[in-house]
Amino acid sequence: MRxxxxxxxxxxxxxxxxLYSRAFALTGHAGSADQVLEDALVAAFRGVRVxxxxxxxxxxxxxxxxxxxxxxxxxxRRDAGPALDEVADAPxxxxxxxxxxxxxxxxxxxxxxxxxxxxxxxxxxEALVADISSLGPDERVCLVLRCVDGMSITDLAAETxxxxxxxxxxxxxxxxxxxxxxxWLALDLEVAVWGGDEETAVEVDR
Amino acid sequence: xxxxxxxxxxxxxxxGTLAAGAQMPGVSIRARRRxxxxxRGYAWAYAAGGVALLCAVVxxxxxxxxxxxxxxxxxxxxxxxxxxxxxxxxxxxxxxxxSGAERQAALxxxxxxxxxxxxVCDAVWIGDAPLIDVSDTSLAVGPGGEAQVTWRVSNxxxxxxxxxxxxxxxxxxxxxxxxxxxxxxxxxxxxxxxxASAGSSWWASPTTRYAFGGxxxxxxxLSRGVSLSGVATLPAGSVAxxxxxxxxxxxxxxxxxxxxxxxxxxxTTAPLSSIATTAALLDSGEPRTASDPARGRLSVxxxxxxxxxxxxxxxxxxxxxxWTPTCDPIWITGDVLADVVVRSxxxxxxYTRVVRxxxxxxxxxxxxVDLGATTAVLELAPPVEPHESRLWASTGxxxxxIDTLWRSTAxxxxxxxxxxxxxxxxxxxxxxxGSAAFHFPASTQAEDWGERLERTTPVVHLVLxxxxxxxxxxVLELAPx
Numbered sequence: 001m002r003x004x005x006x007x008x009x010x011x012x013x014x015x016x017x018x019l020y021s022r023a024f025a026l027t028g029h030a031g032s033a034d035q036v037l038e039d040a041l042v043a044a045f046r047g048v049r050v051x052x053x054x055x056x057x058x059x060x061x062x063x064x065x066x067x068x069x070x071x072x073x074x075x076x077r078r079d080a081g082p083a084l085d086e087v088a089d090a091p092x093x094x095x096x097x098x099x100x101x102x103x104x105x106x107x108x109x110x111x112x113x114x115x116x117x118x119x120x121x122x123x124x125x126e127a128l129v130a131d132i133s134s135l136g137p138d139e140r141v142c143l144v145l146r147c148v149d150g151m152s153i154t155d156l157a158a159e160t161x162x163x164x165x166x167x168x169x170x171x172x173x174x175x176x177x178x179x180x181x182x183x184w185l186a187l188d189l190e191v192a193v194w195g196g197d198e199e200t201a202v203e204v205d206r
Numbered sequence: 207x208x209x210x211x212x213x214x215x216x217x218x219x220x221x222g223t224l225a226a227g228a229q230m231p232g233v234s235i236r237a238r239r240r241x242x243x244x245x246r247g248y249a250w251a252y253a254a255g256g257v258a259l260l261c262a263v264v265x266x267x268x269x270x271x272x273x274x275x276x277x278x279x280x281x282x283x284x285x286x287x288x289x290x291x292x293x294x295x296x297x298x299x300x301x302x303x304x305s306g307a308e309r310q311a312a313l314x315x316x317x318x319x320x321x322x323x324x325x326v327c328d329a330v331w332i333g334d335a336p337l338i339d340v341s342d343t344s345l346a347v348g349p350g351g352e353a354q355v356t357w358r359v360s361n362x363x364x365x366x367x368x369x370x371x372x373x374x375x376x377x378x379x380x381x382x383x384x385x386x387x388x389x390x391x392x393x394x395x396x397x398x399x400x401x402a403s404a405g406s407s408w409w410a411s412p413t414t415r416y417a418f419g420g421x422x423x424x425x426x427x428l429s430r431g432v433s434l435s436g437v438a439t440l441p442a443g444s445v446a447x448x449x450x451x452x453x454x455x456x457x458x459x460x461x462x463x464x465x466x467x468x469x470x471x472x473x474t475t476a477p478l479s480s481i482a483t484t485a486a487l488l489d490s491g492e493p494r495t496a497s498d499p500a501r502g503r504l505s506v507x508x509x510x511x512x513x514x515x516x517x518x519x520x521x522x523x524x525x526x527x528x529w530t531p532t533c534d535p536i537w538i539t540g541d542v543l544a545d546v547v548v549r550s551x552x553x554x555x556x557y558t559r560v561v562r563x564x565x566x567x568x569x570x571x572x573x574x575v576d577l578g579a580t581t582a583v584l585e586l587a588p589p590v591e592p593h594e595s596r597l598w599a600s601t602g603x604x605x606x607x608i609d610t611l612w613r614s615t616a617x618x619x620x621x622x623x624x625x626x627x628x629x630x631x632x633x634x635x636x637x638x639x640g641s642a643a644f645h646f647p648a649s650t651q652a653e654d655w656g657e658r659l660e661r662t663t664p665v666v667h668l669v670l671x672x673x674x675x676x677x678x679x680x681v682l683e684l685a686p687x
Contacts, residue, residue: 004241005334012234017226020233024222025215033222034233041237046244128214147212148219178211 004050008041011056019060025144026068028133040064062159065145068137069160069170131181139174142167228635235308235336242335242364287366287427288337289461290469295333302329302383302412310337313470317462319419321373322401324389326410327417327470337363340473341631343453345378345445345574353378353445355402358435359455359473361428368427368460369434370468373420375456376438377403378445382454382474385409389416402438404445408454417456417470425460475572475631491536496592496615504542505683507620507667509533518624519598519606528581528606528621530596533681535618544568545637548686550584550664559584561605561664563684564639567632574631575638579669581621582642584662585610592617605642607662620681621667640666 012019023033023040040063044056051059132140138160145151145159153171157164288294300311315327339362345355357376361367377390386407401418408416428434434457445451452474459469494505509531519528543565550561561582567573584607592612596619604623611619632638666684 004245005238008234008238008241012230016230016234017223020226020230021219021222024225025219028218033225034229038233038237038240041233042240042244045237045241125210125214125217128210129218132211132214132218143211144215148215182210 004045007050007053007056008045011053011060014053015057015060019057019064022061022144023064025148026064026137026140028129028140036064036067039067043067065141065159066161068141069162071137128178128182131178135174135177136170138162138170139177142170143174146171225635231308238308239335239362285365287368288363288459289368290459290463291461292459294469296331298331299413300329300331302385302409304331308336309334311472311474313415313417313456313468313472314463314465315417315419315458315468315470317467321419321421321423323419324416325419326389326414327468329409329413329415332469335363336473337361337367338455338457338471338473340453340455340475343455343475343631345451345453352442353404353440355438355440355453356435357438357453357455358433359457360433361430363430366427366429368425370420370422370424370458370460371426371434372423373401373418373458374434374436375401375403375418375454376436377401377408377454377456378440378451379404379408379454379474380445380451382407382409382452385411400436400438402440404440415472420458420468422458422460491538493616494535494537494618496589496612496618498537500537500685503537503539504546505685506536506538507533507618507681507683508536509620509622509679509681519596527624528598529624530598530619530621531679532613532617533620535616535683541568541570542573543682543684546684546687548664548666548684550662550686559644559662559664560641561644561666562639562641563664563666564637565668565684566637567634570634572631572633573638573670576669577630577638577640579622579624580604580640580667581606581623582640582644582664582666583608583611583621584644584664587661587663603642604640605644607644611665620679622669622679622681638668 019037019040020033023037027033027036037060040060043063044051044059132143135143141160142156145156151159153164153167156162157167160167162170286292297314298309309331310333312330312332313327314330315325319325339360341358341360343355343357345353355376355378359374384407386409389410390403390408410416426434454472454474456470456472459471463469491506491508510533517530517532519530544567546563546565548561548563550559552559561584563582582605584605586609589612590610592610592614594613596608596613598606598608606621608619608621611621613619630638664686668682668684670680670682
């Protein structure tokens with residue numbers, strides 16, 4: 001008999017690294033990756049029906065993408081790294097089983113500083129990773145699905161639950177923000193969002 | 207555009223793949239707990255719903271006796287506590303090589319052993335989730351070499367646990383991964399209900415482990431989320447200073463299992479590295495002098511823990527004090543802390559300097575630090591010449607000001623806050639952080655204070671708890687990069 005526990009075991013055995021790797025790429029650091037993946041696993045297995053391994057993997061991926069796509073960083077924190085609650089609730093910032101509010105506050109304050117002063121300025125790739133991490137969650141998830149998975153805007157909209165127009169706007173904003181910070185990368189907004197010839201024909205529900 | 211961004215995202219994903227091995231077990235355990243709780247909730251909801259429907263049907267029957275109808279109280283009552291006679295789920299054999307972080311490690315023992323005697327029990331995994339968690343546990347080795355274990359067992363099961371607390375075994379183990387023909391002894395100066403022990407291994411064979419017999423003379427119900435804690439003492443020499451000890455707790459479920467035996471739950475901590483770390487730190491240290499630049503090294507103060515009362519500076523309100531022993535500063539080259547951030551800001555409100563700091567445990571083992579003793583110190587910048595007199599301004603709340611911590615070119619003062627302590631275990635890769643605010647008095651000299659504030663540089667004295675080997679206490683110095 002298929003039990004959720006066995007399916008979870010099997011899925012984590014087969015796809016655990018892949019899922020964690022995606023969570024890390026989406027969030028940029030271990031604490032938030034843990035939290036995002038944990039929430040997604042719960043979402044994938046909370047239903048009464050027990051999924052099979054392939055369904056569970058897809059549901060976990062989708063739950064991560066959708067959770068982040070719906071989450072937007074407050075406007076005034078756009079340049080200051082991960083959102084406060086993202087950091088404060090991260091398991092890496094928990095001491096023992098109980099949240100420790102004072103320590104959380106301290107970690108948040110320290111992280112603010114780290115976000116304001118990226119330590120990787122001498123490494124262009126690390127610096128770009130840090131810049132991507134400091135984008136809003138919706139921007140990060142769209143960027144990952146566009147650049148890593150090569151999804152079209154239509155597919156991206158289906159995966160994230162956002163409208164096509166919204167996806168386009170989020171992607172444009174993400175690319176513009178990266179281009180402002182890294183002008184020497186000469187990012188091409190049109191190519192980034194539409195992906196060149198093969199995607200220019202894609203209809204967006206404007 | 208796709209080139210560098212895709213490359214950066216692939217790089218981040220690769221970092222995630224590397225981190226997965228360390229992070230996934232925790233994620234999996236937490237997710238599993240939450241899913242189980244949710245699904246149990248459904249089961250209860252279905253059961254309660256079914257009974258409510260049944261009640262409604264019964265009440266609507268004209269011939270029904272209303273006295274018999276309300277059964278809901280019995281249904282929604284909390285489940286009985288988990289004991290040895292409960293259905294504990296699947297029971298599987300546990301071997302010396304098997305790991306089952308998501309199940310509960312236990313021992314299946316015959317009930318015939320008399321209290322205090324060592325018996326050999328079958329090692330088993332039970333259920334599909336841990337029932338107990340051994341956390342907030344620390345090990346301190348005193349000046350005379352005696353070891354003190356501050357232990358805590360928490361109920362992380364779905365319901366209450368009924369435990370035999372007449373004999374809780376608290377053992378310091380080092381290398382609990384090979385069978386040992388010698389059963390553990392009970393050398394500890396113990397409370398009547400705690401067996402303190404030390405040794406290399408509790409495995410009697412690849413499938414059996416040692417346990418002390420108990421008599422269930424005292425049974426207590428531990429509610430979900432509640433902890434049982436205590437302090438156990440081991441005599442000098444029990445704990446090897448150079449080891450990587452863990453604390454093992456054995457506690458029996460009350461009642462008898464189906465086969466008439468005892469079920470003993472086992473929980474262990476991660477290696478309590480303070481002692482090993484201390485030894486490693488002392489081994490790799492190079493003497494530091496006042497004029498020696500850091501060059502990426504970590505400064506550690508090795509302090510004589512037997513310091514005199516003269517080293518105590520009361521805080522502004524006289525509630526707490528700073529213990530300020532003069533220590534030998536050394537440079538450490540190995541990986542202990544990474545991503546050290548120390549930031550000092552003038553707060554928007556006038557005359558306050560706020561120090562915020564964080565660091566990641568890069569030692570590869572759990573570090574136990576005393577955040578209660580940890581202190582941020584503001585020294586004058588640029589540095590002044592070392593001198594013997596100590597003019598402290600201790601303000602409480604974990605911060606103090608002094609013109610220089612250097613007593614001579616080769617001796618440096620530590621700032622250790624007392625008398626309270628807050629021991630925190632920092633797992634490998636975890637962040638530890640803190641902040642403290644130095645409030646300068648608003649007075650007619652305000653401008654002078656503001657000027658002084660501008661001329662200070664922070665250093666955080668992070669106190670390694672339980673690090674004492676012999677008479678030494680260790681303080682890690684975190685400074686701005």
